Amino acid sequence: xxxxxxxxxxxxxxxxxxxxxxxxxxxxxxxxxxxxxxxxxxxxxxxxxxxxxxxxxxxxxxxxxxxxxxxxxxxxxxxxxxxxxxxxxxxxxxxxxxxxxxxxxxxxxxxxxxxxxxxxxxxxxxxxxxxxxxxxxxxxxxxxxxxxxxxxxxxxxxxxxxxxxxxxxxxxxxxxxxxxxxxxxxxxxxxxxxxxxxxxxxxxxxxxxxxxxxxxxxxxxxxxxxxxxxxxxxxxxxxxxxxxxxxxxxxxxxxxxxxxxxxxxxxxxxxxxxxxxxxxxxxxxxxxxxxxxxxxxxxxxxxxxxxxxxxxxxxxxxxxxxxxxxxxxxxxxxxxxxxxxxxxxxxxxxxxxxxxxxxxxxxxxxxxxxxxxxxxxxxxxxxxxxxxxxxxxxxxxxxxxxxxxxxxxxxxxxxxxxxxxxxxxxxxxxxxxxxxxxxxxxxxxxxxxxxxxxxxxxxxxxxxxxxxxxxxxxxxxxxxxxxxxxxxxxxxxxxxxxxxxxxxxxxxxxxxxxxxxxxxxxxxxxxxxxxxxxxxxxxxxxxxxxxxxxxxxxxxxxxxxxxxxxxxxxxxxxxxxxxxxxxxxxxxxxxxxxxxxxxxxxxxxxxxxxxxxxxxxxxxxxxxxxxxxxxxxxxxxxxxxxxxxxxxxxxxxxxxxxxxxxxxxxxxxxxxxxxxxxxxxxxxxxxxxxxxxxxxxxxxxxxxxxxxxxxxxxxxxxxxxxxxxxxxxxxxxxxxxxxxxxxxxxxxxxxxxxxxxxxxxxxxxxxxxxxxxxxxxxxxxxxxxxxxxxxxxxxxxxxxxxxxxxxxxxxxxxxxxxxxx
Numbered sequence: 099x100x101x102x103x104x105x106x107x108x109x110x111x112x113x114x115x116x117x118x119x120x121x122x123x124x125x126x127x128x129x130x131x132x133x134x135x136x137x138x139x140x141x142x143x144x145x146x147x148x149x150x151x152x153x154x155x156x157x158x159x160x161x162x163x164x165x166x167x168x169x170x171x172x173x174x175x176x177x178x179x180x181x182x183x184x185x186x187x188x189x190x191x192x193x194x195x196x197x198x199x200x201x202x203x204x205x206x207x208x209x210x211x212x213x214x215x216x217x218x219x220x221x222x223x224x225x226x227x228x229x230x231x232x233x234x235x236x237x238x239x240x241x242x243x244x245x246x247x248x249x250x251x252x253x254x255x256x257x258x259x260x261x262x263x264x265x266x267x268x269x270x271x272x273x274x275x276x277x278x279x280x281x282x283x284x285x286x287x288x289x290x291x292x293x294x295x296x297x298x299x300x301x302x303x304x305x306x307x308x309x310x311x312x313x314x315x316x317x318x319x320x321x322x323x324x325x326x327x328x329x330x331x332x333x334x335x336x337x338x339x340x341x342x343x344x345x346x347x348x349x350x351x352x353x354x355x356x357x358x359x360x361x362x363x364x365x366x367x368x369x370x371x372x373x374x375x376x377x378x379x380x381x382x383x384x385x386x387x388x389x390x391x392x393x394x395x396x397x398x399x400x401x402x403x404x405x406x407x408x409x410x411x412x413x414x415x416x417x418x419x420x421x422x423x424x425x426x427x428x429x430x431x432x433x434x435x436x437x438x439x440x441x442x443x444x445x446x447x448x449x450x451x452x453x454x455x456x457x458x459x460x461x462x463x464x465x466x467x468x469x470x471x472x473x474x475x476x477x478x479x480x481x482x483x484x485x486x487x488x489x490x491x492x493x494x495x496x497x498x499x500x501x502x503x504x505x506x507x508x509x510x511x512x513x514x515x516x517x518x519x520x521x522x523x524x525x526x527x528x529x530x531x532x533x534x535x536x537x538x539x540x541x542x543x544x545x546x547x548x549x550x551x552x553x554x555x556x557x558x559x560x561x562x563x564x565x566x567x568x569x570x571x572x573x574x575x576x577x578x579x580x581x582x583x584x585x586x587x588x589x590x591x592x593x594x595x596x597x598x599x600x601x602x603x604x605x606x607x608x609x610x611x612x613x614x615x616x617x618x619x620x621x622x623x624x625x626x627x628x629x630x631x632x633x634x635x636x637x638x639x640x641x642x643x644x645x646x647x648x649x650x651x652x653x654x655x656x657x658x659x660x661x662x663x664x665x666x667x668x669x670x671x672x673x674x675x676x677x678x679x680x681x682x683x684x685x686x687x688x689x690x691x692x693x694x695x696x697x698x699x700x701x702x703x704x705x706x707x708x709x710x711x712x713x714x715x716x717x718x719x720x721x722x723x724x725x726x727x728x729x730x731x732x733x734x735x736x737x738x739x740x741x742x743x744x745x746x747x748x749x750x751x752x753x754x755x756x757x758x759x760x761x762x763x764x765x766x767x768x769x770x771x772x773x774x775x776x777x778x779x780x781x782x783x784x785x786x787x788x789x790x791x792x793x794x795x796x797x798x799x800x801x802x803x804x805x806x807x808x809x810x811x812x813x814x815x816x817x818x819x820x821x822x823x824x825x826x827x828x829x830x831x832x833x834x835x836x837x838x839x840x841x842x843x844x845x846x847x848x849x850x851x852x853x854x855x856x857x858x859x860x861x862x863x864x865x866x867x868x869x870x871x872x873x874x875x876x877x878x879x880x881x882x883x884x885x886x887x888x889x890x891x892x893x894x895x896x897x898x899x900x901x902x903x904x905x906x907x908x909x910x911x912x913x914x915x916x917x918x919x
Contacts, residue, residue, distance in 0.1 A: 099195070100171075101221065102196070103198070104223065105198060107258075109169075109196040109221055111257075112221070113169075114167075122165065123166075125166075126139045126142075126178070127139065128171055128172075132175070133173050133175045133178075136176075137178050139175070143161060144160050154184045161191065164190075165191070168194070171195045171196065172202065183206040183210065186215050199220065224250070226250050229255060230243075230246045233249065237264075237269065240276065242278075242665065243623070244636060249264075251355070252355060254355065258291065266285045275661060275665050284359055289363065292354075296338060302328070302329035305324075305329070306321060306326065306333060307361050310351065310352050310358070311361035311373075312362065313398070314350070317349060319348075320381070320384065323380060324380055338352070338357065339353055371403055372402075374398040381395050392417055393421075393426075396413065397426065400433055408434050408438055408443060411433045411439065412431075416446060422453070427453075428454060434446065444466050445480050448463030448487070452487045453634075454633075455491070455634060455668055461484070461491075465484075475513075478518060482502075484498075484501050486498075488501065489672075489708065491672075493706025495525070495708055502518055502525070513548075516545055516548055517555065519539070520539070520542055520555045522534075529709040532745070532746075535559070535562075539556060542556060553580075554580060557583065558601075560576050561573050568750075568774035570774075570775070570776060571605075571609070573602070573605040574605050577598045580598055584598075596638070599618055599621055599622040599625070600639070600642065602618050603622065603642050607645070608750075608774070608778065608779070612649060612805040615642075616647075618642075621639075623636060638673055640660070640663030640666070641660070641679075644659040651807030651840075651844035652845055653808070653844060653845045653847050654845040667704060670704060670706060672712055675701065675707070675715050678700060678701040678704065678715075679715025682695075682720075682723060685723075686723040687722060687808070688846050690726075694719060701716050714744055714748055717740045718755065721755060722755075724736065726869075727870075727873065728873060730760065731866075731884065734756055734764070738752075738756060741765075746773075749772065750769065750776070753772075753786070754782040757769075758809070760850060769782055777804070784800070788816075790820055790824070791821035792829070797813045798810045802840065808847055811844055811852060815837040838855055841855055853914070864894055864897060867891055870884075871898075871910055872910045874911075877891040
């Protein structure tokens with residue numbers, strides 16, 4: 099067999115593992131030096147004094163091992179290559195050859211697979227999914243998705259480089275999740291490995307690699323001006339750089355991102371300054387023709403120690419923010435402030451700090467800039483951004499409103515007032531005042547035509563209000579329309595794009611389209627990794643993905659997604675409610691009420707309750723935590739209270755939880771009267787109105803068609819209970835079988851409805867008392883909690899023991915999976 103692949107893909111390691119347990123394995127390792135001598139690679143395996151006669155004949159006779167491994171066969175001399183070919187065609191020896199792909203090999207070696215003599219196994223770099231699997235196996239635990247993506251980008255799937263990056267100690271365990279937080283660290287072994295891969299360089303080749311290390315991608319024409327195009331061609335032949343066409347330009351990059359790390363590491367301070375100054379001067383003289391040129395020149399000038407130009411630094415800061423390289427944007431923003439950039443630099447730095455989730459520092463910058471004289475337009479832009487930071491960053495709604503009111507008094511132009519009204523509408527939506535938001539948006543449009551920027555902003559605000567009103571289809575239409583406007587912009591507004599994706603995700607969930615919701619959540623989460631580990635996007639869409647998985651019934655996956663998200667939470671965040679709410683909810687549905695309670699306690703200290711978006715996920719989690727503790731009445735009460743204060747889009751879920759908790763009589767009329775167009779909401783109402791086992795069975799089938807397996811399992815379990823009460827034993831068994839089958843796909847779900855699958859025949863009241871007893875509560879404590887007599891509790895427990903075949907609380911706890919079970 100021939101095993102081929104790029105350097106570092108593990109060819110030699112794989113072959114060594116394959117032959118590890120075999121006896122009498124001979125290894126021939128080809129090198130460039132040995133390739134200068136006939137049979138040089140085989141010298142350690144052959145007699146010191148060759149006998150007379152045919153070299154291939156006596157060499158083949160001397161190699162008596164039944165298995166021969168030839169490593170790096172592309173470096174073999176012609177005689178050694180001929181010997182390998184001879185051994186394969188003669189038979190009697192198993193030959194395994196490794197070689198580097200995309201590298202010329204001797205004709206005799208090439209003929210091995212070209213002529214069909216042996217199969218060729220092509221090893222490719224690890225995919226993102228394979229990288230995740232390898233990392234989790236190596237670390238013995240879960241690795242954060244964003245960390246996997248970052249390691250994959252850094253290693254490009256190269257097994258050797260990935261191995262060395264992990265050995266450098268860049269991963270730290272945060273709870274039960276491994277994360278990469280700090281900068282890239284190159285181990286000496288990795289540095290030597292990459293330096294060996296780069297090999298010997300001429301002066302012109304090193305110059306070209308240094309220019310690329312500090313400036314890639316660079317146009318081939320620019321490299322020709324700064325150095326030698328012949329050197330670049332030689333580097334391309336050696337697979338150290340890649341050249342790709344970009345329109346009419348040829349763009350040159352290093353073949354691997356780690357090459358740049360090693361090359362920069364080998365440059366001294368003065369050498370680095372010289373390179374970056376040359377790059378800045380050359381691109382400036384060429385006219386800064388591309389969008390990225392301003393950013394690159396600003397960085398090169400800064401790195402080169404050149405005098406700071408506030409305008410250039412500020413333009414570079416803005417460009418870095420747009421592409422979400424927030425660390426670079428912070429560096430350029432601070433440099434612009436230090437260079438005397440004044441109010442524009444302070445405001446720009448504040449905005450970068452806002453996107454970097456450093457909201458207190460952002461407010462300091464905004465407050466400093468606020469005291470400076472500025473134009474009306476600048477004042478409005480600053481006021482809107484400052485109010486947004488105060489709201490979603492610091493949870494300080496009163497101060498945000500005060501800033502907007504002050505800004506409104508200063509605004510005279512129509513465009514400015516429209517922008518303020520849109521921001522006020524966003525604020526009203528976040529705090530749950532939809533009537534005020536709708537009024538503000540209507541007044542905004544009544545003022546006259548909006549600018550292109552205003553149309554984009556009002557489109558996002560209107561989509562949010564439509565979603566909150568439960569008008570999911572209209573919301574998706576507005577998202578599509580606004581997204582089309584954004585797509586026409588060369589620098590689409592990343593924050594608005596993320597917001598639109600979030601609205602679309604929630605709208606798809608409300609419609610019961612879980613496939614679309616999961617796809618959109620993944621797209622939104624990808625924005626977080628794509629733009630410099632954008633924490634807000636990771637938090638928002640990580641929580642959304644956990645919610646989708648929970649509704650699908652994939653509870654352990656939902657728990658893992660929520661855990662990965664929660665490790666990113668800062669000390670205080672408006673997104674704590676969504677993230678911690680989903681984590682607690684998953685724990686509660688899996689039967690771990692204690693863990694859910696710990697998470698809810700953390701939410702008290704972490705969250706900022708500015709409105710229903712923040713609070714509601716925690717209330718849902720609290721309800722199911724109480725249900726897990728046996729307090730079904732308390733859980734029902736929380737859901738009913740949540741339905742009173744929730745936004746219209748969330749009311750169906752709050753009311754349907756009451757149905758799932760066994761009290762459809764309390765909400766059936768209200769669910770039927772909801773003015774929300776959605777197949778899912780219609781199914782919720784049908785579930786609440788179901789009066790017999792057959793109707794509940796049909797509801798279960800409807801939930802399964804939508805992919806809501808947990809709801810489907812619960813409805814089937816309720817159908818079995820209803821059939822049992824009616825004495826319809828055949829229907830009961832059919833429904834129980836369906837419920838059991840579906841519950842097995844819900845990854846360990848333990849909800850009230852599914853409890854009947856473990857403890858057949860108990861009524862809801864009997865299950866409620868049984869769960870409390872299993873937790874160790876006395877009869878009197880149970881009676882006080884449920885407001886019934888002690889005698890009622892005792893009689894109910896007697897019936898529970900009779901039906902379950904157990905005779906004490908310890909056995910009951912084991913049966914119900916309680917603390918002692």
